[in-house]
Amino acid sequence: EAQVTQNPRYLITVTGKKLTVTCSQNMNHEYMSWYRQDPGLGLRQIYYSMNVEVTDKGDVPEGYKVSRKEKRNFPLILESPSPNQTSLYFCASRGRFYEQYFGPGTRLTVT
C-alpha cells in the first residue's frame, strides 16, 4: 500500500530537549515536505526537499532542521524546541502530477 508514515503520532516534551520526527514514504517520490498546521493559519510549509541531499526552506523554517540522506526518509529535527512549536505536523510526498500524499500527522506539545 502506498503510504507516508510518521512517528511518533503524539509527543509531549519540554523546552530545549532535542527531538526528531521521522517520515518515510514508499512511493519513490523525489519531492517531500514538512508542514505545520495551526488553527486559523492552515498548513504552512516548513522545509522541502526536491531530492536526496537537496533541501530548502519553506515559509516557516526557523527552529527546524531537516535532512534527506535517502529518498524514502525525511526526518524533521527540532534542536531546541520551544512552546511556540507546539503544533500538528505533517509530512508529505509529491507525485508526478503534483498530488501530495500526507502522513497521519504528529501532534507535538512543548511545555
Add this chain to the structure above:
Amino acid sequence: TQLLEQSPQFLSIQEGENLTVYCNSSSVFSSLQWYRQEPGEGPVLLVTVVTGGEVKKLKRLTFQFGDARKDSSLHITAAQPGDTGLYLCAGPNDMRFGAGTRLTVKP
C-alpha cells in the same frame, strides 16, 4: 507568493442541504487542488483542476475552476454526515494551502 483565501471559514448545515465553498486568489494558477482532511488524519487529495472553466464531478461533489484561473469552487449536493471535514484548496506549484473551510453536516 500566491495567497489562497477560502470562504466561509466555518459551515454547519443539516443533512440533505446543498453547499458551496470558495477558494480565491489575486494570482493566476496553472492548476488548483482540493483536499479533504478528517479529524486526526492528514489531508487527502480530492481533485486537481487544470483548465480555466473546467468542471469536475466526484459523486456529489462538483469542482469548478474559474475562467481566469484565479478562483475555484466546491459544490456539494445533498450533503451527508460523512462529508464532514476540513476542505483545503492548494496551489500545487508552490505547495501553498488556503486556511480551509471546516464543514459540519448534522444528521
